[in-house]
Amino acid sequence: MANTNYTELIDNLIVAFNETFLMCGISLALAIVIGIPLGTLLFITGRGLFWQNRLLNLLGGFLVNIIRSTPFVILLVLLLPFTRLVVGTSIGPVAASVPLGIVAVAFYARLVESALHEVDKGVIEAATAMGATHFQIIKDVLFPEALGGLLRGLTITAISLVGYSAMAGIVGGGGVGDLAIRYGYYRYQTDVMIITVVLLIILVQILQSLGDFSAKKAEKK
Amino acid sequence: MIEFDTISVRFQHKKSAVDAVKNVSFRIEKGEIFGIVGTSGAGKSTLLRTINLLQRPTSGRVLIDGHDVTHLQGDALRTLRISIGMIFQQFNLIHTKTVFENVAFAMKVAGKSSAEISTRVYEALELVGLTDKASVYPSTLSGGQKQRVGIARGIVNNPQILLCDEATSALDLETTDSILALLQEINRRLGITIVLITHEMEVVKKIANRVAVMSGGELLELGDVFSVFASPLHPFTQSLVNRTLNLDLPTRIVENCKNPLVKIVYNGDHAEHAIISETVQKFNIDLNILHGKIEYIGGKPFGVLVVQIVGEHAEAEQVLNYLKEKTYKVEVLHG
Known part of the structure; x- marks a missing residue:
């Protein structure tokens, strides 16, 4: 086992965590900004809802499924030209955020859709009977009623992203996972591996608790 | 005044079709409490929903105060819906909004100013006896209280018509009585026409002026509640009445x-x-x-x-x- 220089390790960890946060942050932001509208579209174009549109629903669903059924490592490679086009480079955490973001959007869109499905149809009917516009129903009924589910979905997405971001290290994305593989695996520094894994466990735990807490608060039950 | 003119509603499934309402015509007068009874699947709920077009009839017309509303769309449809309150069996309150916000939402939809909303919501809550619950969430309320919020929400925009979809079916007997008394009071004090559907003859007997009996999507008979009770014409009505009179001998x-x-x-x-x-x-x-x-x-x-x-x-x-x-x-x- 190689000797570990702990001050160097701490520096590396700080850099790695920053990269992880950057990758996950960007892709999570994309998940919120694009995934919520996409998931909402999937929901309201579904059967029996006010924007029922089979074509749009199938198309959206198909797109999401393609992304979700492609293994992330393959998607990472497939998207390299696109990443280069968007960011100008295919290396670094910002570049890794492109495939991560696309996966996050597709992943979260489905979770948004299923969270909206949990909303009591009777409440939607009541709002329709009141004369609410579609926009009012989405804004004042669907989103508030589904907020707990939306936050739980976001938690799941964030935690999955932490895992995926480790793979992003393959294309030079960096991050904590990459650090664990480079030092812990390639250099046989098991202690580095253990430390990073423990830190990742703590990170995931924090995310989960934060998500549970905010979801519970949003549900008002 | 609500008029059903040869209303039919057909639900088309992949291979089969179900006629939920078959060629129903009758009138509901202004200011009355009108009951529609029937077993589940009788088409009463579907018929009720044609009034505010939650369900569009397959054929026939719905007239409200003489105006054909059957084909209203967009803003005209929303304006119609604002003028018709509706309450539900499962109350259908927004769980994540307080009692006040639930009632206020109906006014927001109607485009009322927030100043107007803050006074009028309390008036409506006072009418249903829930002013002290304005800031709580629905999950803390009992069934009867939830339905009171539903009623406040249904009448807050001063509608002409209040539709009640099995409004007391999820409530116990005592609570049912208090909700029915409240509906009756609303009808008397505000002159709102109330159309209620129920599978319980008891409910109709307690508050309705007139009643229509439906079965299998068809209107079987219609008349003032007393005569339908005293001399039901159709065998189905007779069995309904007998059941409420419960005169079975061993x-x-x-x-x-x-x-x-x-x-x-x-x-x-x-x-x-x-x-x-x-x-x-x-x-x-x-x-x-x-x-x-x-x-x-x-x-x-x-x-x-x-x-x-x-x-x-x-x-x-x-x-x-x-x-x-x-x-x-x-x-x-x-x-």
Whole structure:
């Protein structure tokens, strides 16, 4: 086992965590900004809802499924030209955020859709009977009623992203996972591996608790 | 005034079609409490939903105050819906909004200013007796309180019409009575036309002025509640009424009965006379009362007695004729 220089390790960890946060942050932001509208579209174009549109629903669903059924490592490679086009480079955490973001959007869109499905149809009917516009129903009924589910979905997405971001290290994305593989695996520094894994466990735990807490608060039950 | 003009609703599934409402026509007058009864699947809920077009009829027209609303779209449809309140069996409150916000949402939808909302919501909550619950979330309320919020929400925009979709079916008996009393008060004080659908004859009997009976998507009969109760024409209505009167005798009694067994139906004036004791004195026989009930529908008495005539056969015949003459209806159940 190689000797570990702990001050160097701490520096590396700080850099790695920053990269992880950057990758996950960007892709999570994309998940919120694009995934919520996409998931909402999937929901309201579904059967029996006010924007029922089979074509749009199938198309959206198909797109999401393609992304979700492609293994992330393959998607990472497939998207390299696109990443280069968007960011100008295919290396670094910002570049890794492109495939991560696309996966996050597709992943979260489905979770948004299923969270909206949990909303009591009777409440939607009541709002329709009141004369609410579609926009009012989405804004004042669907989103508030589904907020707990939306936050739980976001938690799941964030935690999955932490895992995926480790793979992003393959294309030079960096991050904590990459650090664990480079030092812990390639250099046989098991202690580095253990430390990073423990830190990742703590990170995931924090995310989960934060998500549970905010979801519970949003549900008002 | 609401008018159904040959309304039919057909639900088309992949291979089969279901006719939920078949060619129904009738009118609901302004200011009345109108009940639509029927078992589940009778089409009553579908028919109710054609009034605010939550369900568009497949054919036929819905007229409100003489205006054909059947094909309204967009803003015109929303304006119509704002003028029609609706309450539901499962209350359908927004769980993540407080009682105040729930009621306020209906006004927000109607485009009211927040100043107007803050005063009017409290008026509506006061009417239903829930001002102290304004800032709580629905999950902390009882079923009856939730329905009161539903009612406040339904009337806050001063609608002409209030639609009640099985509004008391999820509530216990006592709560049902208090909700029905509240609906009646709203009808009297505000003059709102109330259309309620229910599978319980009891509900109709307690507050409705007129009733329509539906089964299998068809309108079977329609009339003021008293006459539908006192003399139901259709066998389906008869069974509904009988069920609420609950005059089933144990078969043991009916089978072992050696004397004529008759069902006497009184209504209106008859019910207040001492017919039984008169008959007993006049014919010198015994009348053994086995079952009976007197109900007051809209303040008018309506009673049913099942009696056994104990006497000679010839006398029994005379007694029967006398009773027929003096009461609304006599039905021989046995002998």
